[in-house]
Amino acid sequence: MLQSSRRFSPFQIALVSGAIATTATLSVYAPVSSRSIRTSLQDNSPKILVDEVWQLVNTEYVDGTFNKINWQTVRQDLLSRNYTSKEQAYTAVKQALEKLNDPYTRFLDPKQFEALTDQTSGELSGVGIRLELNEKTNKLTVVEAIANSPALAAGIKAGDEILAINGKPTRGLDVQQASSLIRGKAGTLITLRIGRSGKTTDLRLTRATIEVPTVRYTLKQEGKRRVGYISLREFSSHAAEQMQRAIQDLNRQQVDAYVLDLRGNPGGLLQASIEIARMWMENGAIVKTVDRAGASDQSIANRTSLTNRPLAVLVDGNSASASEILAGALQDNNRAVIVGSQTFGKALVQSVHSLSDGSGLAVTIAHYYTPKGTDISHKGITPNIKLDLTEAQAQTLSSNPALVATPNDPQYARAIAALSTNSFASSSPNQSFK
Template sequence: MNQSAKSYSPLQVALIGGAIATTATISLFGTAWTRGVRAALALQDSPKVIVDQVWQLVNHEYVDGKFNQQDWQATRQSLLSKDYSSREEAYTAIREALQKLGDPYTRFMDPKQFEALTSQTSGEVSGIGIRMEVNEKTQRLTVVEAIENSPALKAGIKAGDEILAIDGKPTLKMKVDDASKLIRGKAGTPIKLKLGRAGQTAFDLKLTRANIEVPTVRYTLRQEGNRRVGYIRLREFSAHAADQMQRAIRDLNTKKVDSYVLDLRGNPGGLLQASIEIARMWYNDGGIVKTVDRVGGTEETKANRTALTNRPLAVLVDGNSASASEILTGALKDNKRAVVVGGQTFGKALVQSVHELADGSGLAVTIAHYYTPAGTDINHKGIAPDIKLDLTEAQERQLASNPDLIGTKSDPQYARAIAILSNNNFAQPPANQPTRPMSRADSLKF
């Protein structure tokens, strides 16, 4: 999906993840309504406009029509009877009102928090395209990777380069977050870095910021005994995740893989529609997810004969695999398309709608409950893997300190998946289900 979350006006997305998990939905409040609110805000510049906008959205959309036994009309009267000396005071009142609903996923975001959310779910950043860390040994800000097709990679920045200064500001003892704030900026604007590289004297490098697609899918071909295994790790379901997954599967198909391992461990969620599109890449027929709204209205989403492969598949999950990860895992498990290996998943089966408010702040509202294709409610329970294998604390520490070991034989959950794929074929769909390449038109049907 090439369209970023920010391109919707008004922005409205449906959340299914613990931290992010979003997808575009149809707004109950049209563009004209939002424009009207913005016009009112411009005329009044009153925090009460935002307060009432939040109340209206919850009143129209919240999944619990009884509002957790709260008198929601009385809540509105209370909110609007107050005089707010600042927007921050109004924000506090909004959060206090929402807290009474007893739903941590229905939440208010100030403009900075909302911008961070939409940036993350869009799958894009505006900057130079590097991942960096503070090196434990040198305590210097160090490049871990220059992202594909980024200004950094095109300028020759390499893993291991030390960032000594950003626009003349020394980075010694600077935190990664602080450095990121300096590096990010509007596409087309210039930035100058002073870099240190082994065997060379420090040098300056001028770059121009750009909008960069953040890689959320990592994949590789692994030779495991006499099997060729396509290992794919999906970090989150961003707006570009489906396109990236499609490219990964297609590339691995050309390499004649015998089976796949899809790693969803630590994946907190992402775009609901991305999880649906990715599920459709793995099987041709069967359900994916069912959602139920506050009046009992149901919507079922199914596969649409656009699978890219029918090779055996194992899925790796853990307690941090949430929401969109659970939709995908539940779909693959219930359709007997994959063997699921690892720990019990997080257990979040609620769908949120996210709205951009008139002053740039945002609101997430729980609008529906979802169920796996078999009708299972996983809320507060999670998905039980077919093969339960929890990592010990020592194993978790080893993988955390040596990320290159993830998805190798030194990774116990991956190793178990490989053993299962080598010994049976139940993770492969029936041979009478042909696959066809997915077209770009398919991938953009959101």
Template sequence: MIGGAIATSATISVFGQAWTRCVHAALQDSPKALVDQVWQLVNREYVDDKFNQQDWQAIRQSLLSKDYTSKEEAYVSIREALQKLGDPYTRFMDPKQYEALTSQTSGEVSGIGIRMEVNEKTKRLTVVEAIENSPALKAGIKGGDEILAIDGKSTRNMKVDDASKLIRGKAGTPVNLKLGRPGKADFDLKLTRATIEVPTVRYTLKQENNRRIGYIRLREFSAHAADQMRRAIRELNKQNVDSYVLDLRGNPGGLLQASIEIARMWLDNGGIVKTVDRQGISEVTKANRTSLSNLPLAVLVDGNSASASEILTGALKDNKRAVVVGSQTFGKALVQSVHELADGSGLAVTIAHYYTPSGTDINHKGITPDIPTELTEAQERQLASNPNLIATQSDPQYARAIAVLSNSKLAQPAPTQPNQSFLPVSSRAEDLKL
């Protein structure tokens, strides 16, 4: 759950209600208030009610017995307490880290809408592309343009991250660029920053021998991912594709609800995911007969396909809707709820364990592809150094997927049937992040 400050809940204290009221009064406008807020959220929501065999009440007493001279000291103590849970996904984020997470999962940035790189040959900061409907695209910025200065500051020897910090800013504020373009004198351009939807889905029609392949790459499950995926499938359907390749390689996950919505675009019926909370209560999501395509589908995965990627892959694999090609996935089967804290920092708390439709626990194991296809180190280096080779015959995993799709028996999806062991899903799935 991103956004919305969560008020500290009433504590259940072994020292009595009167003592608790005194503590809360003393904690107002103190770093201790933040410490207690974190403790309360973990106490209420954490998936393991044994807290990794830790005495969570004693940890609270220890946290509140300390005197903190700054919020930074409180941050250190919070992180030390959370480490005792032995769960890397239950984590504290300072305000900058929390802002970065919310920006990532929202699928939006405030800036001018360009992708940049340092050109290997010229060593200059260069525009890769201007994003659709962005101020940069509307102003005529093109791929290949060199960014020579930002608000009068030279970009010579400047890193991409440093340039991004200068270009990004509050929507509605101006930024001035000096640009270089082959065959044209250097020129200045004044742009107004805007809130931009970051493309997380890229798609194209590929002609592979006698097949028309709809290739879709999904980079992460942001708040806009489902809408972008829906547009991609509909546009490719209009182009009369006869099969699809869905590329989830390198996709680290994101919002649970996005993975559910996208799974429903490919599945007419059958289970998608089951989550189990600390009380052992199961909540299950199913397809709802809203699929956009029943064409043959291959899914590409690798060791960096994690979390929400694994939910989508598991749903398509277990329902025999797709052939999964690639290498073993990451193996993260835990769900987090994310909270904004009183000072703008954030807390992610693991609140549930999830299982694939067949009931498989993939935590620390991952999903084994139907067609295992490992890349050699040389192949990985080649694709990393030349991204244009991805989804071509020089990409062994993509090439294998095309070969599978060309085999009509393997490529034809089996009809899915509802999993009768699944229970109805509640709306709580909308609040979860993976």
């Protein structure tokens, strides 16, 4: 499986995802409809789309019984209808997929498909700012100007207010609406009216393709220990290279241990999870996938680890998919202590295909298992140190992000305590955690 990238088109992405996000690998495939199918259906183009979907499910779906329904009869029904619009075809396809009783096999309209591929690519085309709607001022406010972005180069800072976009006032717009106006084709111009300390300035920026940071890290002094804290938000196509840079930089700072935060990480590219596991593991199995024919594929570490320092991994109920693959590999190989709440519990792999009209289809194609053969579906991974946050604690951290990964963060504090009393790494395969 190859790593996902927007440079491939048309394409297929294999997904392992929890909260219907993605964990993806990619290989290049044309849409499945053959020329003969297109010729026979050319009088009704929506039927081409319908048959593309049917053919993909028929070829790839992990359950050869199709949830005990007659999939051939479904095709006959779909192609017997007359569709006067693509929207009618979309509805028919969605209804057919519901018969599989699999929420992860799903149709994506063009906007949904574009959003998914943007997410997995780890890139955006815009000026490179993260926005929020300030609760006190009710104004769109910059949270961050992304590194190497037009916004940062123009001097935009956290706290700046976005008052107008190309002359259109932003009052009344939500973050999503403003973001859609700011994004656009790389190389095109946009004017933002910026408010700062009571003064306004119009900035003319050129949109660019920007790598979205999904890895954030810092060096923390915890007592006598130098701890490298790394937060991974999702497994995008740039996550592995960002993780590599983070580990290498922290290694240069001579950290004694690491905390890898996967809380709230819903998944991403499968290949990214495998590559990142290899950065922490010198040897051992990472994950095994099994398709509907029973054929299995196992990924293993390849002696390319970047560190053997003690490692703690933070997880919660929103750690899903690729997060569970990584956490499961590190736990089963006794490479890390897992701290936090039970994870999401999804062990299915999807492939995502582009369709002829710009829409997409996600199809469940395989089941995955942890190195010890554990099926975590609907169960999740049980942390070595199980510690659930109270509602009050979760609310405090949510409303005060600066408290995350501090002594005010109970799960992080417990991970630091574990690191202080244990020495666990790939070189200590028999280490146990209390």
